[in-house]
Amino acid sequence: MKATDQSDDLVTIQLPLPFVHGLLALTHLLDGRVVEALLDAVSAPPASGFETDQQTEEVETLPVRAKRSSPILHETDLVASVLGQTVRGATLPDLFGKCVDLIHKLDPAAIEQFAEQQTHARRYVAKSREDIHFRSPHLVAETQKTESGWWISKNVSENQVVAGLRALADAAKLHFGDDIKFPSGGS
Structure with a gap:
């Protein structure tokens, strides 16, 4: 995320990638700064200093069903x-x-x-x-x-x-x- 004058109001959290993709499907409901941060996080390599859980189980990606006008982030059947x-x-x-x-x-x-x-x-x-x-x-x-x-x-x-x-x-x-x-x- 780009530095802003309001950087004191920002926190860094770890979220599972499928959860981030789910949030991005709701961009029409999110604040612009949140969307920008999520997109940056998805496109950036993992930041140093964060531990990665080696025991994370594989998450099966299911086809996303579109609702309203949310963007489709995976293969689509539309x-x-x-x-x-x-x-x-x-x-x-x-x-x-x-x-x-x-x-x-x-x-x-x-x-x-x-x-x-x-x-x-x-x-x-x-x-x-x-x-x-x-x-x-x-x-x-x-x-x-x-x-x-x-x-x-x-x-x-x-x-x-x-x-x-x-x-x-x-x-x-x-x-x-x-x-x-x-x-x-x-x-």
Whole structure:
């Protein structure tokens, strides 16, 4: 961590690497100094003066499931297939946005049709970020713009992305599970 005027307020602690990776998956909830320190610690070699436990058992790394828009730090299974093209995303909203962009390139009218669809609390896509969470205006910051210019929610679960991709397939007159697949195994 870089030296600051507030260095008296800082402490050094040892944490297991999997725990640090878990914390880094929650960067959207952490103070910038904490994130910077964790990233520095992960990328730096072990500091001298710290004892390493030779009896540390091997920790099995399990695939990380994305929630909200947290970055994926390990191998990810966030892969969809749209008309045979593989679409990968670092986060669920990123994956959903890339699928929207691909359909937009192929059929812009389908996205216009898709923009008319909504759930009880949000639209799948909108031209204005304020129109996404129409029942929860305080969530306007939880939106992101796709490359094709459409706004989507960043506050989504895997089930919500599946529902969104099903609705996208319907709007584009495609079949979810055949033309659009997510998770990568299909419907």
